[in-house]
Amino acid sequence: MSIVNQIKPLVIKTLGELYGQAFNETGITISSTKPEFEGDYTLVLFSFVKQLKKSPEQLGNEIGEALVKSNPDLFSGYNVIKGFLNLTVTDHFWTAVLQSNYANTKFGFKPANGQKVMVEYSSPNTNKPLHLGHLRNNFLGWSVAQMLKESGYEVIKSCIVNDRGIHICKSMIAWQLFADGATPQSTHTKGDHFVGEYYVKFNDEYKRQTEELIAGGMKKEEAEKEAPIMKATQQMLLDWEAGNPAVMELWKKMNGWVYAGFDVTYKRIGSDFAKMYYESETYLPGKKFVEEGLKQGVFFKKEDGSIWIDLTAEGLDEKLVLRKDGTSVYITQDLGLAQQKYEEFNYNQSIYVIADEQNYHMKVLKLILQKLGKPYADGIYHLSYGMVELPTGRMKSREGTVVDADDMIEEMVNVARKKTEELGKVKDFTETELMELYDTIALGAIKFFLLRVDPKKKMIFNPEESIDFHGFTGPFVQYTHARIKSILRKQTAGKQLHPASPLLKLEKDLIVSLEQYPVIIEQAVAEHNPSVLAIYAFSLAKSFNTFYTELSVMNAETEEKKELRLQIAEMTANVIASSMSLLGIKVPERM
RNA sequence: GGUCCGGUAGCUCAGUUGAAUAGAGCAAUUGCCUUCUAAGCAAUAGGUCAUUGGUUUGAAUCCAAUCCGGAUCACCA
Numbered sequence: 143m144s145i146v147n148q149i150k151p152l153v154i155k156t157l158g159e160l161y162g163q164a165f166n167e168t169g170i171t172i173s174s175t176k177p178e179f180e181g182d183y184t185l186v187l188f189s190f191v192k193q194l195k196k197s198p199e200q201l202g203n204e205i206g207e208a209l210v211k212s213n214p215d216l217f218s219g220y221n222v223i224k225g226f227l228n229l230t231v232t233d234h235f236w237t238a239v240l241q242s243n244y245a246n247t248k249f250g251f252k253p254a255n256g257q258k259v260m261v262e263y264s265s266p267n268t269n270k271p272l273h274l275g276h277l278r279n280n281f282l283g284w285s286v287a288q289m290l291k292e293s294g295y296e297v298i299k300s301c302i303v304n305d306r307g308i309h310i311c312k313s314m315i316a317w318q319l320f321a322d323g324a325t326p327q328s329t330h331t332k333g334d335h336f337v338g339e340y341y342v343k344f345n346d347e348y349k350r351q352t353e354e355l356i357a358g359g360m361k362k363e364e365a366e367k368e369a370p371i372m373k374a375t376q377q378m379l380l381d382w383e384a385g386n387p388a389v390m391e392l393w394k395k396m397n398g399w400v401y402a403g404f405d406v407t408y409k410r411i412g413s414d415f416a417k418m419y420y421e422s423e424t425y426l427p428g429k430k431f432v433e434e435g436l437k438q439g440v441f442f443k444k445e446d447g448s449i450w451i452d453l454t455a456e457g458l459d460e461k462l463v464l465r466k467d468g469t470s471v472y473i474t475q476d477l478g479l480a481q482q483k484y485e486e487f488n489y490n491q492s493i494y495v496i497a498d499e500q501n502y503h504m505k506v507l508k509l510i511l512q513k514l515g516k517p518y519a520d521g522i523y524h525l526s527y528g529m530v531e532l533p534t535g536r537m538k539s540r541e542g543t544v545v546d547a548d549d550m551i552e553e554m555v556n557v558a559r560k561k562t563e564e565l566g567k568v569k570d571f572t573e574t575e576l577m578e579l580y581d582t583i584a585l586g587a588i589k590f591f592l593l594r595v596d597p598k599k600k601m602i603f604n605p606e607e608s609i610d611f612h613g614f615t616g617p618f619v620q621y622t623h624a625r626i627k628s629i630l631r632k633q634t635a636g637k638q639l640h641p642a643s644p645l646l647k648l649e650k651d652l653i654v655s656l657e658q659y660p661v662i663i664e665q666a667v668a669e670h671n672p673s674v675l676a677i678y679a680f681s682l683a684k685s686f687n688t689f690y691t692e693l694s695v696m697n698a699e700t701e702e703k704k705e706l707r708l709q710i711a712e713m714t715a716n717v718i719a720s721s722m723s724l725l726g727i728k729v730p731e732r733m
Numbered sequence: 734g735g736u737c738c739g740g741u742a743g744c745u746c747a748g749u750u751g752a753a754u755a756g757a758g759c760a761a762u763u764g765c766c767u768u769c770u771a772a773g774c775a776a777u778a779g780g781u782c783a784u785u786g787g788u789u790u791g792a793a794u795c796c797a798a799u800c801c802g803g804a805u806c807a808c809c810a
Contacts, residue, residue: 168750176753186752188790198790225790226753267810307810421810448808457736458806465808472810501737502805528738529804536803567770583772595746598738600803602745611772613758614746621772629769677747680757691765691774711769733772 144661145231146172148216149183156208161194174654180221181228182654188225198225233645236653240706241639243656244713247720248292250660255294260483261287263495264413267304268400269313270338270539272407272547274603275497275530278592280413282527283495284726285593285672292724293667298487300417302479305397306425311378313337314392315371316344326399332548334403337396338539345540347371383469407548411585412726417486419479425470428478432464440513451510461506476507484518491521493670498526498598525670528600530592545605554584554609561611568732579730583617586727590616593725594676614680616727619718622683623729626715629695635708643702648689652710655682659717663724672725679721686714 150167157165169189175181185205187198194201202222209229210217218232243249263283266272272280283299291297317340326336348371355365366372381389408414432449435441441451441463449464463474470478483492494504504524511519529536530545537544558580562568568579587609594614595601611617645653659678666674695711698704719729 171752173752179753184753188752191790224753304810309810446808459735462808467808469808471808475810497804498738499804500810503810505737526738531803561772565770565772567772599746600739604745607744607759610759613772615758615772617772618758621770625770625773632769673747677757684757687773688775690769691771694769696769732770 145235145657146183146661149185149229152209152213152216153185153205156205156212157190160204160208163193165190175228179223179226179228180230182231183229185227185229186225187222187227191225198222202227233643233650234641236645236650236657237639237641237643237706239657240653240709240713244635244709244716247716249713249717249720250663251292251720252294254296256296257294257490258296258298258487259290259491259493260298260300260487260489261290261493261495262300262302263287264301264408264415265304265496266301266404267309268337268397269309269341271332271334271403273537273539274545274547274550274592275537277411277547277550277588278527278530278601279495279497280408280411281589281592281726282525282597282672284413285675285724286493286495286525286670288726289663289667289672289675289724293663295491298416298489299414300419300483301415302419302421302424305420306382306393306422308375308379309341310393310397311375311382312344313341314389314396315375315378316340316347317396318392319343319347319371326402332403332406333399333401334407335546335548336403337400341539342542344371344375410551410581411547419482421475424479424482425475426478427482428470428474428476429464429468431477431481432474435463435510435514438514440510451513453506453509456509458502458506458509461510463510473503473507473510476503477510480507480511480518480522481516484516489518489521491523492518493523493525495525495527498528498600500524501526523670525597527597531600531602533602533604533606545603550588551584554587555580557608557611558583558587558617562733579733582728582730583611583620583733586616586620586722586729587611588616589725589727590619590676593672594680596673597671616722617733619679619683619722620727620729621733622686623715623718623722624731624733625690626686626711626718627731629711630708630715632696633704633708635705635712637705639706639709640702643706645706646693648685648692649706649710652682652685652689652714655685656710656713656717659721662721666724675721675724679718679725682714682721683718686711686718 149172150170153170153172154165154167157163171186171189173184175184187201190201191198199222206220206222206227206229210220216231216235217229219230221228261283264276264280266276287297287299320343321340326333329336348369351369351371352365355368356362360368378389382393432441436443436449441449443449446466448462448466450460450462452460454460461473462471463477465471480492483489496504501524504526508519508522511522531537532543534543562579568576571579591609609615662674662678666672693707695704695707698707722729
C-alpha cells in the first residue's frame with residue numbers, strides 16, 4: 143500500500159482520539175511537501191478549523207505531536223507553517239521501501255483480477271498509408287492496453303479495418319485510369335504508399351475535371367456531382383456492393399498491397415492485434431440488429447422506409463440507423479460490431495480509441511445500446527483523443543499535407559544514427575546492434591513525443607523543429623537508463639542495508655519518487671492517460687541525473703553508502719524500464 | 734444557431750476532485766567534461782493563468798457572463 147494511503151487512516155484515527163469527532167477520507171488532503179519546506183508529506187489543516195474551532199497552528203501541533211508519538215517507525219518529526227502540517231517520514235521507513243523493492247521488476251504491477259477488456263485501436267482506412275495522427279492512435283491504444291494488462295486485466299486488442307466504401311473506390315478508379323498496370327513490385331514502392339499515391343491522383347484529377355466543368359458554365363455543386371471520375375467511382379461502389387467479380391478482384395488486389403505495407407509499419411512500431419475485424423464483413427450483421435431494435439420499439443420507421451431512433455429526450459437529435467433502401471450507415475455497422483465483439487469475447491469493458499471528432503457518434507452508439515438494454519452498453523468507453531495538427535492547421539491526406547509515418551520514422555532513425563556516430567560511445571557495436579539501437583532511440587523519441595501530452599488535448603507538431611533528443615524526451619529517459627546500466631555492469635547491489643543509516647536529501651528524493659510509482663500507474667489507468675507515466679518517467683530520470691552528478695556510487699564514502707546507492711540505481715533503472723515499457727518504449731543498455 | 738472541447742512564459746506542454754511564492758522542456762544568456770556515459774548538471778531571464786464579476790479562510794482550478802480558437806450536429810466512413 144502506498145504511503146499516502148497509509149497516512150490517511152492514521153490521521154483519521156488521530157483526529158478521532160484527540161477530538162472525538164469522525165472525519166471521512168474525502169475531507170483530508172495529503173500531498174507531497176513542497177521542496178522549499180522541510181518534510182515529506184503535508185496535511186492541509188484549514189478544513190478542520192471550522193469544525194474543531196481551533197487555530198490551524200494549534201491543530202497542527204496537536205495532530206503532529208500525536209502522530210509522531212504513536213507512529214515512531216513512520217514519522218520522525220513535524221513542523222507547522224501557516225495552515226500546513228509537514229510530516230517527515232523516517233529514513234528507516236524509506237530504507238525498508240528500497241530494500242524490499244529494488245530488485246522487483248514487477249513493482250507496481252498487479253495480479254489478474256478476472257476482468258476482461260477489449261481495446262480497439264488503429265482502425266485504418268485501406269486507401270492510404272499511416273500518418274502521424276494514426277501513430278498517436280496506435281501508441282495510445284497499445285499503451286493503454288499494456289497498462290491495463292499489467293494492472294491485472296485480461297486485454298484483447300482489436301482493430302476494425304475500414305476496407306470498403308467510396309474512399310477505397312477512389313484509389314481503385316485512379317489506378318485503373320493512370321497506373322497502366324503498375325504494381326508496388328514493378329515500382330519498388332511500399333504497398334500502402336503505392337495505393338495512397340492513386341488516392342492523391344484521384345483528387346488531382348477530380349479537381350481538374352470539376353474546374354473544367356465550372357469553366358464551362360456549370361455551378362460548383364453540380365460540377366462536383368457530374369465530374370466523370372466521381373460518377374465512375376460511385377458506379378464502382380455499386381458494382382462492389384453487387385459483387386461484380388472484376389471489381390472484387392481489383393479490390394482484393396489493392397487491399398492486399400495495402401495490408402502488406404501496413405504489416406511492415408505495424409511490426410516496426412510494435413502494434414499488434416489479437417483480433418482483426420473487416421468492415422466488409424461486419425457491415426451486414428448490423429441490419430439484423432436494427433430489426434431487433436425495431437421490434438423492441440426503440441427504433442421507428444418513417445414513411446419512406448428509413449429507420450431512426452429518437453434521441454431528443456437525451457438532448458440529441460433523431461438519428462438515422464438504416465437507409466430507406468435498406469443499406470447500412472456507419473452507426474449500423476458499429477452497433478452490429480459491438481454485439482459481435484460481445485458475443486465472441488464476453489468483455490466487461492470495451493475501449494474505443496478514436497479521435498475526438500467522433501465524440502458525438504460514440505455518444506450516440508453507447509446511448510442506443512443502453513436503450514436497447516444491452517448488458518455490455520455501460521462498459522463502453524470512448525478514449526477520445528485530439529488531432530495532431532501542423533502549425534499550418536489540420537493534416538489532410540487529400541491535399542498531401544500529412545506527415546507520413548514511415549517517412550517520419552526513417553528521418554528519426556537518421557537523426558539517431560548521426561547523433562550516435564558523433565558521440566562515438568558504441569563504436570564496438572555490430573551493425574545489427576547499431577540498427578537496433580537507432581530504432582530504439584527513434585521510436586522512443588516519437589512515441590514519447592506523442593504520449594507525453596494529455597490524450598484528450600489536440601497537439602501541434604512542428605516539422606521544422608522536429609523532435610528533440612534533449613530535455614523532456616524519450617531519449618533523455620533512455621539515456622538515464624543507459625547511464626545507470628553502465629554503473630551496474632561494474633557492480634550490482636545485493637547486500638542487506640543497515641536500517642538506521644541516515645539518508646542524504648538526494649538519496650531520499652529518489653526513494654520518495656520511486657515509492658510513488660504504483661500510485662502513478664493506478665492514476666494512468668484510471669484516467670486512460672499514458673502521459674501521466676511519461677511525465678513521471680521524465681521527472682524520475684531528471685532526479686537521478688541530479689543525484690548522479692552530485693554523488694558517486696562506485697566511490698561512495700562508505701561501503702554502506704555504496705550499497706545504498708547501488709540499490710537506488712538499480713530500482714531507478716527498473717522503474718524507468720517498467721514505466722517506459724508501459725508506453726511501448728524500449729530502453730537500451732548503452733547509448 | 735444547439736452541443737462539446739480548449740485559451741497558462743516567445744514556442745510546446747504540466748498543474749484544473751480548491752491550498753504555501755503558478756512549474757517543466759525548447760529557444761536566449763552564463764558556468765561545469767584529468768573524476769561511475771556532457772543525449773548530462775547548475776544558474777539567469779521570461780507570467781494580468783483570455784476578460785469581467787461572483788462563491789470561499791484560500792481560485793489557474795468552482796459558478797455566471799463575455800471574447801477568441803476548434804470539433805460536431807450527413808441517408809460520408
